[in-house]
Amino acid sequence: GDSVTQMEGPVTLSEEAFLTINCTYTATGYPSLFWYVQYPGEGLQLLLKATKADDKGSNKGFEATYRKETTSFHLEKGSVQVSDSAVYFCALGGAGSYQLTFGKGTKLSVIP
Amino acid sequence: ETGVTQTPRHLVMGMTNKKSLKCEQHLGHNAMYWYKQSAKKPLELMFVYNFKEQTENNSVPSRFSPECPNSSHLFLHLHTLQPEDSALYLCASSRIIAGGGSGELFFGEGSRLTVL
Numbered sequence: 190g191d192s193v194t195q196m197e198g199p200v201t202l203s204e205e206a207f208l209t210i211n212c213t214y215t216a217t218g219y220p221s222l223f224w225y226v227q228y229p230g231e232g233l234q235l236l237l238k239a240t241k242a243d244d245k246g247s248n249k250g251f252e253a254t255y256r257k258e259t260t261s262f263h264l265e266k267g268s269v270q271v272s273d274s275a276v277y278f279c280a281l282g283g284a285g286s287y288q289l290t291f292g293k294g295t296k297l298s299v300i301p
Numbered sequence: 302e303t304g305v306t307q308t309p310r311h312l313v314m315g316m317t318n319k320k321s322l323k324c325e326q327h328l329g330h331n332a333m334y335w336y337k338q339s340a341k342k343p344l345e346l347m348f349v350y351n352f353k354e355q356t357e358n359n360s361v362p363s364r365f366s367p368e369c370p371n372s373s374h375l376f377l378h379l380h381t382l383q384p385e386d387s388a389l390y391l392c393a394s395s396r397i398i399a400g401g402g403s404g405e406l407f408f409g410e411g412s413r414l415t416v417l
Contacts (some may be wrong), residue, residue, distance in 0.1 A: 223405060232391050232408035233344075236305065278344070282405075287358065289406055291344040 191216045195279045195292035202269055202299050210264040210295050212253075212279035220281040222246075222255050222262040223289065227276045236264075236277070269299045304328040307392050307409035315417050316382060322412045324375040324392030333375040334406065335367060336391040344391075350375060351397060382416045389413050 195212040202208060214222065221240045237246030242257035251266045262279060279292040282291040305326045310343040314320050326333065335347040349357035350369040364386075375392055393406040 224406075225406075230410075232303065232305075232307075232410040234408065235405050235407075237396075238405060288346055288349065293343045 191220065191281055191283050193279050193281055193289045193290050193292040195277075195295055197295070198276075199296040199298060204271055204299055204301050205268045206299075208264070208266040208269045208273075208297070209298070210277055210279075212262045212264065212292060213282070214260050214262065214279075214281050215288075216260075216281055216283055218283065219281045222253070223280040223282065224253055225278040225280060225291075227278065227283050227294070229275070230262075233278060241257070266291070269297070271299045271301055273297060274299045302410065303407045305392060305407050305409040307390075307393055307412050308370065309412060310410065311413045311415075313381065313415045313417065314379065316384070318382075319378070319380045321379065322377040322390055322392075324372055324377075324409055326375075326392075326394040326407070328394055328396075328407060330394035330396050330407070331372050332397050333369060333372070334393040334395070334397045335377055336393060338389040338391055338409075338411070339387075347377075378404075379414075382414075384416050387414055387416045 192215045223238045224236040226236045227233045237248040239246040239255035245254045253262050253264045276294045276296045278294045280289045282289050308323045332351045334349050337345040347361045348367045364381050368376040389411040391411045392409040395406050
């Protein structure tokens with residue numbers, strides 16, 4: 190079945206540091222890939238997405254590229270801010286399925 | 302504001318109580334979902350409704366009973382819960398796309414449930 194593996198947290202960075210959160214997936218066919226973010230006390234919000242190979246999703250300074258050859262969708266940001274502190278979830282949506290398969294989440298803490 | 306509203310935001314109940322969680326979406330979506338989020342565990346899909354018909358039930362105990370009277374409203378009825386059911390319950394909605402797949406999910410802020 191489909192699965193998503195993302196790096197274990199928590200991750201602690203200083204403000205303006207470079208962020209990478211690794212995500213790899215296993216799926217049949219051509220899934221869509223997503224990054225969701227959950228701020229403290231809130232539900233999940235879509236951060237960015239990519240629907241086909243080599244697509245790059247971007248939003249709020251975050252980027253991720255759909256790499257079919259390495260089955261990866263790593264999240265990056267060049268300069269993190271304290272307000273980026275949250276839990277980040279990688280997810281995939283298989284063709285023909287109503288379900289999204291989520292990774293376990295990576296907690297990011299950014300300190301001033 | 303995601304267009305998905307959940308009430309109540311916080312609920313404390315005893316093991317013999319009956320309560321319900323409510324979810325409403327204002328996005329014109331045709332699929333709705335219940336997820337359970339527990340500390341240190343992956344997000345667990347509980348139920349999926351497509352056009353009011355239940356299409357997924359991931360081996361959820363019968364003490365959780367979903368109801369979807371129309372494509373905009375979703376309920377989760379709770380009865381004789383256990384302390385280990387304490388968690389954040391998240392509702393989501395999506396538009397079903399061609400081929401039967403799901404577009405992106407839009408989540409509510411969740412209902413934090415504590416079972417004493």
